Each structure stands twice: as C-alpha cells, then as structure tokens.
Amino acid sequence: MKTSWNPIKTAVTLALCGAAFAVAPLQAAEQSTAASTAPAKPAGVTMLPGDDFYAYANGEWMNKTEIPADRGAWGSMYALAEETNARIVKLIEEAAANKSAKPEARKAADFYKAYMDEAAIESAGLNALKPRLAKIDMINDRASLSRVLGEFLRADVDPLNATNFNTPNLFGVWINQGLTDPSRNVPYILQGGIGLPDRAYYLDNSPKMAELRTKYQQYIAQMLKLAGLDNAEQRAAKIFALESELATSHASREESADIQKANNTWTMQDFAAKAPGMDWKAFMKGARLDKQDRFIAYHPGALKGAAAQVAATDLATWKDYLGFHSLNQFASTLPKAYTDLRFEFYGKTLTGSPQQSARWKRALSATNGAMDEAVGKMYVEKYFPAQDKARILKMVADIKTAFERRIDKLEWMAPTTRTQAKEKVRTMYVGVGYPDSWKSYAGLQVSPTDALGNVLRAQEFNYTQQLAKLKQKPKKTEWAMPPQLVNAVNLPLQNALNFPAAILQPPFYDPKASDAHNYGAIGSVIGHEISHSFDDQGAQFDAQGRLRDWWTKEDLAHFKTASQKLVEQYNTYKPFDDLAVNGQLTLSENLSDLAGLAAAYDAFKSSPAGKGTGVEADREFYTGFAQSWRTKMREASMRRAVLTDGHAPGQYRTYTVRNLDSWYKAFDVQPGQKLYLAPEQRVRVW
Incomplete structure (x- = not known):
C-alpha cells in the first residue's frame, strides 16, 4: 500500500469533477396580461397577488418546470446561461476547425479539446x-x-x-x-x-x-x-x-x-x-x-x-x-473513477443533483475559468451588437438620474451627505457588454492533449497576472466578470458596475419588448447594481472607492435603523421549519433589491413610454420583476443557499414589492392579505 505522496514511488491514477459555468439565479419577465379593472392572474394561477406575489406571477411556471437531473436548482436565468453556453461551444468548435482562427481562439479551442479527451486523461493519470x-x-x-x-x-x-x-x-x-x-x-x-x-x-x-x-x-x-x-x-x-x-x-x-x-x-x-x-x-x-x-x-x-x-x-x-x-x-x-467519486459527494450529497453535468458543460466551465476573456471576445464579436450597448447605456443613465432624484427627496439626509452621495452616482464607471481593453493570453501554454497540465498552467498564469498588478496603479475600468457570464456586479473599491453582454439579451433585455418589460427586467438589475453602492457595505465607500465615513452621525443612525427593519422583515421568512432566511447575511442584496426596484420604477415612469401610463403598465413592470426571480431548488441546494448565500432565495426577493406603495395600488392589495404591510411598516431607505 502507498504511504507516501511521492508519485515516483507508486503510480496512481486520480480525478476531479468540474461544475457548470456558475451563474446567479436572475431571470427576466414575460409580459403581463393584466386587465384594466382588476389584477389579472397568469394562466392557471388562483393565488391573489397580495397573498403570495411570487406564486401569483410564477405559479404556472413552477407547476410545469422540472429541475434538470444535473442541477441542484433551475430558473429562467439558468436556461439563458445554458443557451449562451451552447452558442459558445459552437464558436469554440468552429475555431478548432478553422486554420485561420485568431491565436487566442485556437488556444481556447485546444484547452476545450484536451478537457474533452477522456481517453488521454485516463492514460495520463496524474x-x-x-x-x-x-x-x-x-x-x-x-x-x-x-x-x-x-x-x-x-x-x-x-x-x-x-x-x-x-x-x-x-x-x-x-x-x-x-x-x-x-x-x-x-x-x-x-x-x-x-x-x-x-x-x-x-x-x-x-x-x-x-x-x-x-x-x-x-x-x-x-x-x-x-x-x-x-x-x-x-x-x-x-x-x-x-x-x-x-x-x-x-x-x-x-x-x-x-x-x-x-x-x-x-x-x-x-x-x-x-x-x-x-x-x-x-x-x-x-x-x-x-x-x-x-x-x-x-x-x-x-x-x-x-x-x-x-x-x-x-x-x-x-x-x-x-x-x-x-x-x-x-x-x-483526472481519470473517471475520481471524477465520479467527487460528484457523488459534491453533486449528489451537497446539492441534491442526481446526475453529473455533460462532459461538454464541464469542459466549457474549465475553459471559461482559464481563458475567460478570450472566450468572451469570441462571444461578443458574434452576439453583441453595438446598438444594444448604446441602448443599455441610455437606460443606465436614466436609472442613475432617477436614483439621484430619490436622493434629493430624502428628508432625513443632511446636505453634506446628499452632496457626496450624488457625486458617487455621477462618477460611477459603468461597463456594458465587455471591457474597454482585453487580457492577453500570449504567455499561456496550452496543449490539445494535456488537460490537467492546462489547468495547472492556467492557474499559474492567472496568479502571475494578478501579482503583476502590485506594480501597477489601480484601474477603475478593470472588469471583474467575463462578457459571457449571465450576471452583473457592483465593485465598491472602483465605484464601478459591470453588465456583461450575456445578460443583455432576452428575456432580460429585449429590443422588441415594451419599456415596461425592459425596465422591470434589466432595469431592476441595473437599479440593483447601482443601489449596491448604497447598501450596508457599499455605503461605507466614497466616490473614489475609499473606505471612509462620509455620513453625518444622524444620517448614519437613520440608515442603520431603517436597514434593521429590513433585517427583521427577512428574518421572518422560513423556507423550512428548522431554517429561516438570515436577514443580516442577506441585507446587502435586500437593500439593493428594494432601492434598485424603486429607482427602476421611477425611471420607467419618467421615460417617454412610461409617462402617463396607468395600472396596466405598472402590473407589467412588477409582474416582470417577480418573474425575474423564479427559481426551483432541491432541498439540499436550498439549505446550502440559505446557510451560505448572501442572496435570499428568489421567492423572498420577490417580496421586496411589499415595501413599495405603487405595488399596492397596481394590484389592489388590501389589509388582511398575507403580504400586506401598513404604510408605517413598509421599509423605506433610499
């Protein structure tokens, strides 16, 4: 038997399991079919919006949808990521077959090819x-x-x-x-x-x-x-x-x-x-x-x-x-026996997934992890038109303006705090689609037959690139996400936002859809990321990304008191009898959901298409928001998320609406309904 970790003494074959390219559970809306006299229910749904707005908006989808066997959770955003990944794989396969493909595209294709070559992996062992x-x-x-x-x-x-x-x-x-x-x-x-x-x-x-x-x-x-x-x-x-x-x-x-x-x-x-x-x-x-x-x-x-x-x-x-x-x-x-063993624990036991992801999904995940921007560059050249970037930048500008107007209306905020808050909004860098400059992978060695060596060399290459930053000045425009990721992010130290190209497509952003749809879908995501600059963590950074107390004592006290009410509200949500949502752990995301949804609504109502619209458009906006969070999770995955994720499960994120007055008017929500909050109980921060 082997007692040493020296592989020269005893030959061994080993293995590890990769996960599909990670995405956050966001998903956009489909248009509402609300009537003008009373809130219409989506087909097949009998729940009143005031009793459970999540079930009202998503009941039919929940009843029809099955979680894929290789997943611990599923939602419309996951499906969008799946479609995006299928596109990327075709691009990689085309690059592999094209002798005139760009060097970095060929390199990504070689990385993917090596990962797919299971026979070579078995032969190589460790x-x-x-x-x-x-x-x-x-x-x-x-x-x-x-x-x-x-x-x-x-x-x-x-x-x-x-x-x-x-x-x-x-x-x-x-x-x-x-x-x-x-x-x-x-x-x-x-x-x-x-x-x-x-x-x-x-x-x-x-x-x-x-x-x-x-x-x-x-x-x-x-x-x-x-x-x-x-x-x-x-x-x-x-x-x-x-x-x-x-x-x-x-x-x-x-x-x-x-x-x-x-x-x-x-x-x-x-x-x-x-x-x-x-x-x-x-x-x-x-x-x-x-x-x-x-x-x-x-x-x-x-x-x-x-x-x-x-x-x-x-x-x-x-x-x-x-x-x-x-x-x-x-x-x-590494060889299959170890891949399968790892999946048995990390897949089946920890997430409840009964089936391992297809090899191509794991190969793409590894390629994305190793050469994220090389893959992203291929994606945006094919699938992200310039006009989409321009329209999203305009929407971002409108929602930033709406957020500034909300700041101006805050009676509790002192002028000095207000001035600095507005400066922070105005000076935000907003990256849309893809970074201003691309990473180079010229120094990365990739073999079409050495999957494990490729992963090790890619890690080392990335680490060396990161160490090089210690001799460089910080860059406000540096991206934290690749363009092909269905997600978005706020970067407090840079006072910056990233909206990757992959999230800027239907159903999140649809150039053919109504403004109510787009503001309810991608607009709420944009508002959410802007609002992260003013959540319990982001609010501690100034416009330059410096950790600094720029609040008056009284303003900070009000902010903390209002935030604590949101903590207490989310602490009451219990997906299991023995496990509740942690309102403190999820506070940053909940604050951003609340402020972002309010800003997106204001921006929509101020837009040319939104001015003068009534309850029908408002219902479409809010139903779209609720449908954007529809998610199904296996019990093991749900428990893990509640314990470790800074985001509340999608159902409870939907309940953000109970703090906005316009939602009550749109759906005629009355006292006695389960989600009803008296006006004085509604959380109002930004």
Missing part, C-alpha cells in the same frame, strides 16, 4: 500533478510546510462580492486597491482550506449537518483509498479534524460581510506577531509576496488559527491534507 505531489512528499519541517503552503496560494475572488469566502488552498489572495488608500494595489489574504462550503457545516450540531460531516469524512477516505494510501479511514479522520480546527477560527458569513472587521493593515512583521506558528517568511517567499510591505488581513482570526495549526498538527497529517486537497481540487481533469 503525470501533470507529480511535481505538486513531490513537493508535498518532501516536506520535512515547519519551514518547508510553510513554503509549500505559500507556493499553493492562488488568486481568489473579490471578497466584497463573494458568496463563498472559502478557497481550496489554506488561504486565498485577492489583489486590488487598498481599503483606505486608492492609490496602490495591495494583497488581501483570505481564509480558506476547508472542503465543506462553510464553517457552519463543521460547527452546526443539527442532524443534517452531522450526516453531511460523516459523509464528507467517508469521501476523504474513499479518495485516499483510490490514491493507493493505507489506513485511509484513520488518515481521513485526522484530515477532517484539522479542517474542523481551521473552521473554528473562520469568520462567519456575517462577519466576512462587515468590512470594518476586514480593515486590518498588516506588515510582514505583523504576521509573526499576530499569527504565530507559521514561518511567514517562508510562506511569503513561496507565494512570491516577500517583497510586499503592506497587506490586508481580511480574516485575521483565520490567519491566526491556521498558523496555530501549522505549529500544532503533525507533519504527516498536513501532508495527507495537502495531498487530498490536491486531488480534490484538480479532479475534473
């Missing part, structure tokens, strides 16, 4: 992983352990927009401008290193969580056995115990969303003093960060806890931990 496993096997003291942990560090997601703060390596790094100094880029060090989605999975004593922990530990043991290791159960127990200790020191989702708790500037000397146990000099050298003089310790408690475990846990367990996570992280480009 050849490309051998250098990584050899590094693990050579660990012989705490300094070499620290160095390897640093070498495995990779660029991570934006913590200000993440729904999952965990990274597959012990830590993650995100590089962007400083929280209080917008003149330079700095590394943010983030918590990570656990295989379950969140600390709650290790610490929650509920029977369901206990069952998941047992199954996860069994999965670790099965992976070790497939790798040829002896005493797999005992080793798995030690790995799980180490992860449990790491999870104990992790920040919760609510704490991670509190930017003030993340504002910790550390020097190199601070790491040794504040997080003893790790050889931080060796770690930083391995991570190629040893020349930096300033860091943001985004999760200081997790850094301290992990460093303590580096000192306290035996080296053999650390080596098993690193070996297991290497196999787990890269399994999608």
Whole structure:
C-alpha cells in the first residue's frame, strides 16, 4: 500500500469533477396580461397577488418546470446561461476547425479539446500533478510546510462580492486597491482550506449537518483509498479534524460581510506577531509576496488559527491534507473513477443533483475559468451588437438620474451627505457588454492533449497576472466578470458596475419588448447594481472607492435603523421549519433589491413610454420583476443557499414589492392579505 505522496514511488491514477459555468439565479419577465379593472392572474394561477406575489406571477411556471437531473436548482436565468453556453461551444468548435482562427481562439479551442479527451486523461493519470505531489512528499519541517503552503496560494475572488469566502488552498489572495488608500494595489489574504462550503457545516450540531460531516469524512477516505494510501479511514479522520480546527477560527458569513472587521493593515512583521506558528517568511517567499510591505488581513482570526495549526498538527497529517486537497481540487481533469467519486459527494450529497453535468458543460466551465476573456471576445464579436450597448447605456443613465432624484427627496439626509452621495452616482464607471481593453493570453501554454497540465498552467498564469498588478496603479475600468457570464456586479473599491453582454439579451433585455418589460427586467438589475453602492457595505465607500465615513452621525443612525427593519422583515421568512432566511447575511442584496426596484420604477415612469401610463403598465413592470426571480431548488441546494448565500432565495426577493406603495395600488392589495404591510411598516431607505 502507498504511504507516501511521492508519485515516483507508486503510480496512481486520480480525478476531479468540474461544475457548470456558475451563474446567479436572475431571470427576466414575460409580459403581463393584466386587465384594466382588476389584477389579472397568469394562466392557471388562483393565488391573489397580495397573498403570495411570487406564486401569483410564477405559479404556472413552477407547476410545469422540472429541475434538470444535473442541477441542484433551475430558473429562467439558468436556461439563458445554458443557451449562451451552447452558442459558445459552437464558436469554440468552429475555431478548432478553422486554420485561420485568431491565436487566442485556437488556444481556447485546444484547452476545450484536451478537457474533452477522456481517453488521454485516463492514460495520463496524474503525470501533470507529480511535481505538486513531490513537493508535498518532501516536506520535512515547519519551514518547508510553510513554503509549500505559500507556493499553493492562488488568486481568489473579490471578497466584497463573494458568496463563498472559502478557497481550496489554506488561504486565498485577492489583489486590488487598498481599503483606505486608492492609490496602490495591495494583497488581501483570505481564509480558506476547508472542503465543506462553510464553517457552519463543521460547527452546526443539527442532524443534517452531522450526516453531511460523516459523509464528507467517508469521501476523504474513499479518495485516499483510490490514491493507493493505507489506513485511509484513520488518515481521513485526522484530515477532517484539522479542517474542523481551521473552521473554528473562520469568520462567519456575517462577519466576512462587515468590512470594518476586514480593515486590518498588516506588515510582514505583523504576521509573526499576530499569527504565530507559521514561518511567514517562508510562506511569503513561496507565494512570491516577500517583497510586499503592506497587506490586508481580511480574516485575521483565520490567519491566526491556521498558523496555530501549522505549529500544532503533525507533519504527516498536513501532508495527507495537502495531498487530498490536491486531488480534490484538480479532479475534473483526472481519470473517471475520481471524477465520479467527487460528484457523488459534491453533486449528489451537497446539492441534491442526481446526475453529473455533460462532459461538454464541464469542459466549457474549465475553459471559461482559464481563458475567460478570450472566450468572451469570441462571444461578443458574434452576439453583441453595438446598438444594444448604446441602448443599455441610455437606460443606465436614466436609472442613475432617477436614483439621484430619490436622493434629493430624502428628508432625513443632511446636505453634506446628499452632496457626496450624488457625486458617487455621477462618477460611477459603468461597463456594458465587455471591457474597454482585453487580457492577453500570449504567455499561456496550452496543449490539445494535456488537460490537467492546462489547468495547472492556467492557474499559474492567472496568479502571475494578478501579482503583476502590485506594480501597477489601480484601474477603475478593470472588469471583474467575463462578457459571457449571465450576471452583473457592483465593485465598491472602483465605484464601478459591470453588465456583461450575456445578460443583455432576452428575456432580460429585449429590443422588441415594451419599456415596461425592459425596465422591470434589466432595469431592476441595473437599479440593483447601482443601489449596491448604497447598501450596508457599499455605503461605507466614497466616490473614489475609499473606505471612509462620509455620513453625518444622524444620517448614519437613520440608515442603520431603517436597514434593521429590513433585517427583521427577512428574518421572518422560513423556507423550512428548522431554517429561516438570515436577514443580516442577506441585507446587502435586500437593500439593493428594494432601492434598485424603486429607482427602476421611477425611471420607467419618467421615460417617454412610461409617462402617463396607468395600472396596466405598472402590473407589467412588477409582474416582470417577480418573474425575474423564479427559481426551483432541491432541498439540499436550498439549505446550502440559505446557510451560505448572501442572496435570499428568489421567492423572498420577490417580496421586496411589499415595501413599495405603487405595488399596492397596481394590484389592489388590501389589509388582511398575507403580504400586506401598513404604510408605517413598509421599509423605506433610499
């Protein structure tokens, strides 16, 4: 049996499973068929809008729709992403067959081709992983352990927009401008290193969580056995115990969303003093960060806890931990037995999906992850006309103007706060469709026959690109999302918005649809992203993206009081008897839904097509908004989302309407109906 992580000593074949290209559960509206005298119900729906507006708008869709077997959740936006992905695959296949295709398009095609070549993956085994496993096997003291942990560090997601703060390596790094100094880029060090989605999975004593922990530990043991290791159960127990200790020191989702708790500037000397146990000099050298003089310790408690475990846990367990996570992280480009094993746990057990995604979907996900803008450039050249960009920019301008007018009408806001709030709106960078300049992939080596090597080289290439930003000035216009992603984002540090091309198509944006439809669909998304600049987190950043208190004491107190009412409102929503929506965790998104929907409505009513319209148009607007959030989720996926996602499930996002007076008028919502709130109980912030 194998006892070492040296792949030279014992030949092993391994594998990892990839997920479909991630999308957020947004979806736009279809036109309402409301009559002029009373709210008409969508076909087949008997629910009154005032009792359950989500069921009223989406009941027929919910009754007819089945979640695909390879999904834990489904919605119209997922379907749009599926259609977009099918288009992209055709473009990739065309590039592969075209000898005159652009170099980066051919490179993306080679990446995809290698991922699809399952026979070559089976034959290669873990050849490309051998250098990584050899590094693990050579660990012989705490300094070499620290160095390897640093070498495995990779660029991570934006913590200000993440729904999952965990990274597959012990830590993650995100590089962007400083929280209080917008003149330079700095590394943010983030918590990570656990295989379950969140600390709650290790610490929650509920029977369901206990069952998941047992199954996860069994999965670790099965992976070790497939790798040829002896005493797999005992080793798995030690790995799980180490992860449990790491999870104990992790920040919760609510704490991670509190930017003030993340504002910790550390020097190199601070790491040794504040997080003893790790050889931080060796770690930083391995991570190629040893020349930096300033860091943001985004999760200081997790850094301290992990460093303590580096000192306290035996080296053999650390080596098993690193070996297991290497196999787990890269399994999608390893042989089938490991891919299937990983899906059994992460797919079936954690999300409830009965069937693994088709190979082409996983291949596209990996290609998007490795060469996102190369793929995006192919997509926009074919599918995003210039006139669509111009029309969306006009809609953005209209909704920004509507938001400024709402600021002007806030009786509670002092003139000094009002002036700075309006400056923030006016100076926003709004990226529509695609970035102003494209990434180059000239230095990335891609082989049409080496899937695992391609993934490893792409990670290294991306990390090197991110490190290069440490010698560059921050860029307000830098994009955080590729054009082919069906999503949108607000970037507080840049005071910027990104609306990728893929979301700017039917049913979100339809040039043939009415203004009521488009303002209710893409307009509410635009308003949502603008409003993120004024949610509980975004409101702490000024127009330059600097973390700064620009509020009067009284204004801030009013804002917090009004926001707390929204927290309490969402705390009452219970998708399960034993699990409620977390109003604090979802506050940022709920505030943005509320303010964004109100601004989109105002912009529509001020537009040439919206002026003078009555309840029919209003019903179309609001029904469109409700239909944009229609989603079906399996129980396992719903529970995971409620525990870990900063967004409330779609049903409860729809209930935003109960805080807007015009919704009551449009649908004649009366006292006694379940969603009715008396005027004084309706949450009013922006």
